[in-house]
Amino acid sequence: MLITIDDAVTHLAKGEVVALPTETVYGLAGLALKKASVQKIYSLKGRPSTNPLIVHVADIRAAEELAIFNDRARHTASVFWPGPLTLVLAKKKPVPDLVTADNHTVALRIPNHWVFLEILNRLGKPLAAPSANPSNRTSPTEAGHVRELFGQQCPPIVDGGKCSVGLESTVLDLSGQYPVILRPGLITRAQLEESLGEKIKIHSVLSETVAKNEPKLESAPSPGMLPLHYAPITPLKLYSSVEEFLAPGDFSPEDCVVVSNEKDGNILLAHGYTCSSLSADGCPQKIAQNLYGTLIELDAKKHKSIHLIFTGETRGINRAIWDRLDRAKTR
Ligand code: TXA
Ligand code: MG
Numbered sequence: 001m002l003i004t005i006d007d008a009v010t011h012l013a014k015g016e017v018v019a020l021p022t023e024t025v026y027g028l029a030g031l032a033l034k035k036a037s038v039q040k041i042y043s044l045k046g047r048p049s050t051n052p053l054i055v056h057v058a059d060i061r062a063a064e065e066l067a068i069f070n071d072r073a074r075h076t077a078s079v080f081w082p083g084p085l086t087l088v089l090a091k092k093k094p095v096p097d098l099v100t101a102d103n104h105t106v107a108l109r110i111p112n113h114w115v116f117l118e119i120l121n122r123l124g125k126p127l128a129a130p131s132a133n134p135s136n137r138t139s140p141t142e143a144g145h146v147r148e149l150f151g152q153q154c155p156p157i158v159d160g161g162k163c164s165v166g167l168e169s170t171v172l173d174l175s176g177q178y179p180v181i182l183r184p185g186l187i188t189r190a191q192l193e194e195s196l197g198e199k200i201k202i203h204s205v206l207s208e209t210v211a212k213n214e215p216k217l218e219s220a221p222s223p224g225m226l227p228l229h230y231a232p233i234t235p236l237k238l239y240s241s242v243e244e245f246l247a248p249g250d251f252s253p254e255d256c257v258v259v260s261n262e263k264d265g266n267i268l269l270a271h272g273y274t275c276s277s278l279s280a281d282g283c284p285q286k287i288a289q290n291l292y293g294t295l296i297e298l299d300a301k302k303h304k305s306i307h308l309i310f311t312g313e314t315r316g317i318n319r320a321i322w323d324r325l326d327r328a329k330t331r
Contacts, residue, residue: 002143003156005115009122013158017041019132020119020161022111024084024169024185025139025186025292026146027056027129028155029119031280032066038098038128044155046136052101053128054086054169055108058120063108066095066126072196073174079195082112084165085187088173099128108235131168132157138232138292138299138328141166144298166289172205184320186288206314206326230292232299232306234262238311238329242267254304258294260287260311268309278310284317285319291321295328 003011015037017030028045028113030037032055042049057063060077068087068179069077076087091106100106111117120127131139133170133243140146145157170185172192181189181202242264245257257275259265261282265275276294279286287310298306310325312318 001154001156002159005118005122005158007156008119008158012037012119012123012127013042015046017155019140019143019155019157020116020127020129021115021143021158021163021256022056022113022129022168023163024111024165025163026115026132026143027111027131028126028132029056029116029127030097031123032056032126032128033094033096035098037097037164038096041128041130042098044150044153045130045133047130049098050101051135052056052103052107053099053130055095055099055106056111056116056120056127056129059110060314062120062126063110065092067091067106067108068176072179076172076174076192076196077110078129080187082110082117082183084112084167084169084189085109085184086169086171088171088182090175105173107171109169113160113163115158115309121160131268136231138230138295139168140296141289141292145293148296148300162289162293164289166292167324172200184323186285186317186320188316188319190316192263202319204323206322209331230324232295234299234303234327235305235330236328237305237307238325239307241311242309243308245307246271251307252304256298256301256306258298258302258306258308260309264309264311282312283322284312287312287321288317291324 011018017040019026020029030041067179086106086107086109088105133139133145141163143157146157147154166188170187171183173180173182179200257273259275260278262277262280265277278290314322
């Protein structure tokens with residue numbers, strides 16, 4: 001059911017959960033400081049309580065009530081908020097342990113979507129919101145996807161149009177001695193390094209086949225950043241070049257092909273394959289915007305397999321796209 005902003009505020013104030021648009025993906029929102037609401041989010045998503053939620057706030061003052069901000073955090077927040085960046089910081093008392101999965105840290109962000117901000121301002125309370133998908137499925141980037149993913153269990157939705165970013169926020173852990181990226185996103189390592197003036201590690205593992213030149217990680221990944229995540233139900237085969245796709249020839253007539261740019265689409269057309277294209281020219285922002293929607297729509301068509309050819313490098317915004325594709329592919 002689609003609802004208005006007014007209705008959403010009423011529902012949320014009563015402790016209900018509602019799907020709301022952000023600039024990254026749709027979120028499944030509920031009052032962050034009310035355990036019963038947070039519990040509803042975990043149950044509806046089928047999310048293990050060991051995987052903490054992101055808390056969304058309207059401004060930095062509200063954020064400072066929930067976490068300890070050092071100079072690094074204050075600087076980063078002032079540069080990138082509102083926006084697709086989540087900061088992990090030492091939490092303060094009001095944040096329930098349920099939200100943080102018993103961690104001493106809390107993940108915070110100010111989203112950059114007028115609907116979400118309007119609702120936060122009217123409520124005057126922080127909202128916990130993981131992506132609005134059942135656990136381990138692809139995140140929704142349009143209101144219709146939320147319905148597609150939840151079916152009968154669908155929460156009320158505020159339709160805010162198609163998400164402009166299309167991938168979940170970059171998660172930056174500033175709670176330790178050194179900053180660490182726990183989840184890559186549209187805000188890149190290079191942007192954060194330039195802004196902070198220091199080297200930043202990325203803590204998300206790409207599998208060997210994808211990350212031929214990635215350095216190995218020393219410690220465990222973020223809670224909840226399990227290898228399988230963001231996945232369609234249809235088996236997904238991932239290729240980094242057209243040649244790699246053409247070589248094994250394991251394409252069946254019930255399969256479909258997705259390419260990251262139209263040039264590759266035209267090469268494949270000459271070989272007799274019709275493809276969906278994620279962008280005209282390989283622009284990473286466009287690919288990010290279209291990726292989840294394409295996967296959700298193809299999933300609904302119940303193909304036998306999805307073959308996805310992504311030819312971008314593993315740097316910049318493409319690093320985030322590789323991260324999600326690597327999680328989505330069938331192992
Ligand atoms: O763009 C986004 O971040 C979207 C929109 C709705 O804001 N939200 C989102 O939430 O992607 P979710 O729950 O799907 O992903 C949250 C990520 C998880 O990987 C979780 O492990 C990590 O943030 N996280 C949350 N709290 C954390 C904490 N205290 N320490 C480390 N990682 C944390
Ligand atoms: Mg998620």
